[in-house]
Amino acid sequence: MDGTIAVVGLGYVGLPVAVALAERCGNTVGYDISAGRVAALRAGEDETREIGHARLTSCGLAVSDDPAALEGAETIIVTVPTPITEERRPDLTPLQKACETLGPKLRKGALVVFESTVFPGVTEDICGPWLAQASGLRQGRDFALGYSPERINPGDHVHRLETITKIIAADSDVALARMRALYGAIVDAGLHEAPSIRVAEAAKVIENTQRDLNIALMNEIALIFDRMDISTRDVLAEAGTKWNFLPFTPGLVG
Ligand SMILES: NC(=O)c1ccc[n+]([C@@H]2O[C@H](COP(=O)([O-])OP(=O)(O)OC[C@H]3O[C@@H](n4cnc5c(N)ncnc54)[C@H](O)[C@@H]3O)[C@@H](O)[C@H]2O)c1
Numbered sequence: 001m002d003g004t005i006a007v008v009g010l011g012y013v014g015l016p017v018a019v020a021l022a023e024r025c026g027n028t029v030g031y032d033i034s035a036g037r038v039a040a041l042r043a044g045e046d047e048t049r050e051i052g053h054a055r056l057t058s059c060g061l062a063v064s065d066d067p068a069a070l071e072g073a074e075t076i077i078v079t080v081p082t083p084i085t086e087e088r089r090p091d092l093t094p095l096q097k098a099c100e101t102l103g104p105k106l107r108k109g110a111l112v113v114f115e116s117t118v119f120p121g122v123t124e125d126i127c128g129p130w131l132a133q134a135s136g137l138r139q140g141r142d143f144a145l146g147y148s149p150e151r152i153n154p155g156d157h158v159h160r161l162e163t164i165t166k167i168i169a170a171d172s173d174v175a176l177a178r179m180r181a182l183y184g185a186i187v188d189a190g191l192h193e194a195p196s197i198r199v200a201e202a203a204k205v206i207e208n209t210q211r212d213l214n215i216a217l218m219n220e221i222a223l224i225f226d227r228m229d230i231s232t233r234d235v236l237a238e239a240g241t242k243w244n245f246l247p248f249t250p251g252l253v254g
Pocket residue numbers: 008009010011012013014031032033034037079080081082094095097098101115116117118150151152153154
């Protein structure tokens with residue numbers, strides 16, 4: 001693959017993507033605002049425990065907390081957090097800051113792919129204009145947008161970036177072809193091309209919602225069975241013998 005690839009935000013999601021790209025495509029830089037995180041990664045230590053010392057030190061990934069590292073990248077993948085505010089509204093501040101940092105470094109012809117979990121419309125209606133404003137470039141003409149939701153589950157070493165079907169979506173066929181080449185190189189399980197960025201964003205939101213609602217339901221059920229002095233575990237083992245009973249158990253949501 002020609003040109004530099006940059007990954008913005010090296011946490012649970014960003015680091016595995018950056019390492020896989022460095023290994024399979026080369027020429028990859030990882031940028032994070034946390035100097036501490038960058039220093040630890042340079043020393044081969046990943047506190048999220050997603051990437052072991054040997055892989056981290058041999059993958060060829062360059063990491064930096066200096067935005068200059070983003071200069072002239074051909075493809076940029078944004079994997080910063082998307083928390084909620086105290087009022088439980090989406091907090092897009094990290095995304096805005098990432099766009100403001102990236103914008104001045106953006107070159108004509110760049111493809112910016114967001115992987116952060118967002119509500120439908122954020123990539124094209126909010127982040128695109130932020131990038132255009134910060135770069136002086138035109139969205140959809142001078143730079144392209146893509147979205148590819150991340151489906152990893154921290155600590156799960158079976159369902160990994162390489163082994164989970166990855167959704168890709170872009171604002172043009174040309175940009176989608178670039179994403180196909182990029183993600184095709186690192187995802188062995190195959191890609192699924194969504195008809196639009198909005199559809200891909202919405203799909204991720206309902207994946208999370210379905211999981212969270214089902215865990216929350218099991219939590220409520222466990223409270224009820226507890227009062228009835230019935231073992232929830234026993235009940236789930238019985239119910240789970242039906243072909244379409246979903247295997248959710250009580251636990252933490254989110
Ligand atoms: N962790 C998961 O299980 C998971 C799974 C799927 C999707 N996601 C989504 O992926 C996104 C990232 O989540 P995560 O778990 O990797 O978060 P994280 O907190 O583990 O990592 C985010 C990293 O981004 C860095 N960062 C913050 N603002 C930045 C900026 N402006 N510029 C550069 N770096 C910046 C932080 O220092 C941190 O290292 C979120 O939208 C999350 O919802 C997470």
